[in-house]
Amino acid sequence: MESGQRTEVVTVVRHVPVGQVVTERDLGEASVALDPVLTAVKAADRGDVVGKRAAVELTPGSLLSQGQVTADSLVKAGxxxxxxxxxxxxxxxxxxxxxxxxxxxxxxxxxxxxxxxxxxxxxxxxxxxxxxxxxxxxxxxxxxxxxxxxxxxxxxxxxxxxxxxxxxxx
Structure with missing residues (x-):
């Protein structure tokens, strides 16, 4: 019944290796019928992920979730x-x-x-x-x-x- 409801979400448009900082150019937006189980970043929250590092390899054409980015550096104290x-x-x-x-x-x-x-x-x-x-x-x-x-x-x-x-x- 809810399949007609669309949500604006953040997509990956350029390859981003693990550890690289995510930029505006790496991201796009799409309107999708989103299953409630998925945790895609909403387009309105796009600014929350720009400037963070990729925690996993990000591939073009995929939806972006908060768990795929991190504020942590790959090099720890010590x-x-x-x-x-x-x-x-x-x-x-x-x-x-x-x-x-x-x-x-x-x-x-x-x-x-x-x-x-x-x-x-x-x-x-x-x-x-x-x-x-x-x-x-x-x-x-x-x-x-x-x-x-x-x-x-x-x-x-x-x-x-x-x-x-x-x-x-x-």
């Missing part, structure tokens, strides 16, 4: 961002996404013996994944690690002798 320049063989083939939990391990270099004592892995989470470099496939992955471990991680990254592991459930 963390530092460390850029990791990684070759394709240093990262699992699975896609990385902002917010994903990872472990970074130090591995022996070509001039080091396999029996060398290895440090414990460093826990972090992905903040941003750069585009692969044409020709080499290398990319920069920004990770947030505990402030106490970030300098060590940066040191490891400078040698190129690291591997990135994806935590289960990420």
């Amino acid at each position: 963390e530092q961002v460390v850029p990791l320049g990684l070759k394709p063989e240093q990262v699992p083939a699975s896609s990385l996404a902002p917010g994903q939990r990872v472990q970074i391990v130090r591995v022996p270099g070509e001039d080091q013996q396999d029996s060398q004592t290895q440090a414990e892995p460093i826990s972090a989470h992905v903040v941003k994944v750069g585009d692969p470099t044409p020709g080499t496939g290398a990319s920069v992955v920004d990770v947030a690690a505990a402030k106490a471990e970030a300098p060590l991680l940066a040191s490891w990254a400078s040698t190129g002798n690291i591997r990135l592991l994806i935590d289960g459930g990420s």
